[in-house]
Amino acid sequence: MDEDALGHPAAPHGTPYDGSDGSRPSLPRRHLLGAGAAAVLAPLVFAAPARAAAAADPTGERTLTVTGHLPTGAPDFVHLPVEVPPGVREIAVSYSYDRPSVPPGTPGNSCDIGIFDERGVDLGGPGFRGWSGGFRTSFAISRSSATPGYLPGPVRAGTWHVVLGPYQVAPQGMDYRVEVALRFGPPGEPYRPSYPAERGRGRGRAWYRGDCHLHTVHSDGRRLPAEVVAGARAAGLDFIVSTDHNTSSSHGDWGPLAGPDLLVITGEEVTTRNGHWLALGVPPGEWVDWRYRARDGVHPRFAGRVRRAGGLVVPAHPHCPYVACQWKFGYREADAVEVWNGPWTFDDESALDGWDARLAESARGGGDTWLPAIGNSDAHSEPQPIGSPHTVVLAEDLTRRDVLAGIRAGRSWIAESAAMELEFTAAGDGRSAGIGERLTVPADAPVDVRLRVSGVPGGTVRILTDEGQMHQHSLPATGADTVTWRTTASLAGYVRAEVRHPRPDGGPGRGNSMGPDLPFGPMAALTNPILLTARG
Template sequence: MARRGLLVGTAATALTLGTVSFADAAPPNGGQDGTDGPDRTRTVRGTLPTGSPDYVYLPVEVPRGVREIAVSYTYGKPPVPAGTQGNALDIGIFDERGTALGGCGFRGWSGGARGGFFIRADEATPGYIAGPVRAGTWNIALGPYTVAPEGLPYEVTITLRFGAAGSTPEPVYPPRRAKGRGRAWYRGDCHLHSVHSDGRRTPAEIAAAARAAGLDFINSSEHNTYSAHGAWDGLWGDDLLVLTGEEITTRNGHVLAVATDPGTFVDWRYRARDNRFGHYAKAVRRAGGLVVPAHPHATCIGCHWKFGFGEADAVEVWNGAYSPEDEIALAEWDNSLVAAVRWAKPWVAAMGNSDAHREPDVVGLPQTVVLAEELSREAVVAGIRAGHSYIAESSAVTLSFGVLGGRGLHAGIGERLRVDGDDTPVTVRLEVAGVPGCTAHFVTDQGTLFTAGLPESGTGAVQWRTTPAYAAYVRAEVRHPATVPGLPGALAALTNPVFLEG
């Protein structure tokens, strides 16, 4: 079956192809007699031109009596000249409730991670949502991520299997709290991928790796799907809190929805020019979550963050093994602290996460260490939002950082120290362990104003005196020795700031 019709309807970033009909394919009694009818298959072929919309929808008329829909696809990958992007085509699906932005029709997304999927009432391919295959117009969503100069030839095969639908099990979601240690510093990794998107680890393997890394909490953050939210049954415990979220993967950057209500879907089908991100950022917060731009200076296509930080609750300044991209993100975040001081506006906290997908990616490199009242979803979210946290390369790294004023005044990470006057001396103190061969740096709105080598054992304390007039804020960095001329050494740890006020 050739592609029917060139264009049925258009929108700013979408195109709809001709409908694939199965109206004449249903077995006798519409498949309602409890016996399986024969499979029905249709194949659609076409070519998407250079400059195609971000999303191309292939409508499929699904008759009554279908117990399973299965989709597979392939596309051409011709060689391209150096410096030219080749073909990359993502895929997902929406059910009969439609494709409206933020609507309830979403049934799954795998991006380019797999060549096919199925959905039925009792089970679905990871990345997809199990549930009944109801009659109506479903839409296969194709995402031409990049298109070669000669176009993107594709072939989509849809198979309907008839018979009794079966029942959909009620999902079992993680609890909102774990036993914990009361008010304490808790370690977490909020950017992880499993087989439910483009990762290779199962949820069980991620949970095991998290425990091995000394983590207290993790966040499920699959690309553009919430299918993993119900995949953690039996994997949490008194020692591990599992949060649910999503990595919202747009064409203009990626953003983590951290600790949203289980089952929350956040749409991703917009660019910065569409002026829709604010709406979905508010939706994340309404679902109890945090909005955290991820790897904002990553160089992969579509990864560079272009929505600004006005809606951010925190920003991921350290993603995986430390790199020059992180150094740029760190500098941009530090500039935002200066702007917050200048305009007396709220500031945005820094986070670090592993973005681990598969071996040899290390779960917990880095990890965000949060001061929380308890090991619960609400307390962890509150600690991250307030900036009561630091980032460490592993659980071997621990630190304490704060500023002392006169008369017993003290402020810790993410807090403000108010003293009598701008010229009142204050003492900045860092205690750190687990960082052999590293150097401590105190960074202010002027830049790095104090540096001290740490003992070879990796355990030590350093302090420095300043005033609010000299430093509007101060934060600590612990760095390894430099290995690349002209670049600072990789981070071993990083704190959020303490603000100073006279």
Template sequence: MTLEFGADGPAFVPRPAPHSAAGRGKACYRGDMHLHSVHSDGRREPAEVAAGARAAGLDFIVSTEHNTRSAAGVWGAYAGPDLLIIDGEEITTRNGHYTALGLPAGTWIDWRYRAADGALDRFVRDIHKAGALAVAAHPLAPCVGCGWKFGYAGLDAVEVWNGPWTLDDEAVLANWDNLLVSGGRFVPAVGNSDAHSEPQVIGLPHTVVRADGLDRTSILAGVRAGRTWIAESAAVDLTFTATSARGRSAGIGERLDADDDASVTVALTVTGAPGCVARIVTDQGQRLLTPVPAGGEISWVTTPNNSRYVRAEVRRPTPTATTADTMVALTNPIFLGRA
């Protein structure tokens, strides 16, 4: 058999996705910020990824192919007023993976280094100069080279929940909570599916971002500020606030400015989570554990002196293969007291 070159096909014409979609103004938007297609090691075509995002009730996705920018040239065909598609990359170094969210189409970040090489800071600076975010991905994943060895200095977020809830996620969540207790720089938590192919579910989990609009700049700003919580599916919704006796309020990722001994009421409202339990966690650990009532409304009173931050978890008392229960939703903290 003899192989010969055929006629050239039509020249490829890049069609990048627009930087904004219709949105609902200032609102909460649901997005899966860690997804793969056939442009790297996924098996879904880009059209299938976009269809899966729409089926999951998402408002936006981030394309994070391993070490390549090629998908950025096709997403314009699959974005629309109802779905914002943001370009990114998963950078798979020898000592852990991280995602760059919001890269300009065609931008590429190198992956060929270890923690001992001292190269990460330079590439994170490049990501930030491009207007994008750097997020540690699945920090305790057991695959070779997946465990995150660089620390979190300079990063914009950490992926505490990756795909269906497992013991790895439980451990990452505990480590992240230790960072909050230490009182250092706030590194927000995010959660994503990291879906590659069937039967992995796009949007399990996903990150809910409170943003000024459904556009790349606003979504990234919301993630960077920690105005986010993580949901198992679009069926789950929640609100979480802290209010002082003087009537001042703060939401997820914000600080409630109040005296150390001032009374603060923490309010959590959960819908779409029947049979679940809610936890209020502070720097002292779990402070409240209660079944989610029929109306979904839960309140708890504390002070900034007693609780330097409060965060919420919703869990289903159904074990997984590696955990005693299943995470349904979790929030970033609300910080209490003066900065």
């Protein structure tokens, strides 16, 4: 069978799977036997009542219930089979689990949920029908509609699988209860997705502002897609990327909401058990599997599929302190890295330090394999502001391809808000270069670095190279100034700029890990580097 750009069995572009090929990939043994008795017991307990549904009243409803226990050390994902007979109009699922008391500092129970259809649960396979993580306790799927996070489409006969994801299991284990309602009747009209256009009304080659990490009610956000685009317009953005966790279900909603003034790019936040990554620019309607760890060795496979489809692989909040959020896959497969996520905090400082260390290593090696930095709001709900921060990208035009190309090339800087304006250049030996570009000059030729900035009253400008901070400048009360500094390619492999807010009340800055001896506070803007190469 032909495969689409992400390796799934091909279907007509823009249409849900209709099951006409009859394919049903087998359930891999690793999903049943992944971690001892818990994964084996659950399907055995569940299979008998599920198969009884075949005798249900063809005009009524049959509800199936299963209870079970998962011990500490249960597999990451437990697949519970449900036999769906012909004639089912809608499948509805609800679940619950216990939350026993645990000692202080000990994780309690937390369990996600999703579902795969009769095409199977193979890793990266075609059977995905939705995921809501731990955000919802129930969902429903029919041919014409589905709960946000889930994909509308035919409810075909065969073995479906409810998927439990025990995110954390208490020392006492986890008792769970799953109810499945099979509702019979006519299938209803097919769902018609409306995907966003790949082009907005651009200004030609220009700087475009965009937020590449946003959530809606289709994962764990509380904003409707319409509210997200309204917030993006209010924030002065030119583009956004839709990145709901582990699902593509919002993709078909964006078409009527985007417009010439706002480009909407489809994507996904892939939340593995060893870190999250942004799949930016995946084809509309496509999803990226997340059911793996670093030790499984499959991350290059899924990263490669996204890149072959023209998308970008971006580790998100790599130093996030929460369970399963810290990035453990390395950066070989990455196209950029998110160094600034929401309000500036200590984990952003760590991400920035790690990025700068890799940047310095690349510069000293003389290669072009440096990794660009981006920043995003990761906004989920009010009062989290959309577009704070956002990435300002130099693109040939306001199109999906051009915006992604600008991010991939590092022709970008990060702004706290649209009130920030910044220009950063380096010039020497009759040549000049901008952000993300390379300036090649004689080793000892003077290189004049120039930063024009506005929007940070009383802030601090830092000029940094692979040697660390080389220049510091205090901005006036107006927040606007031009800063210049001179170096040579023999002294600096790259040069980049940061603009910091003043320390509030003379303190170290809210959420900032900077020491008390430093005069600046949280980040207001930062640039990708201008690379310097000594000629001859």
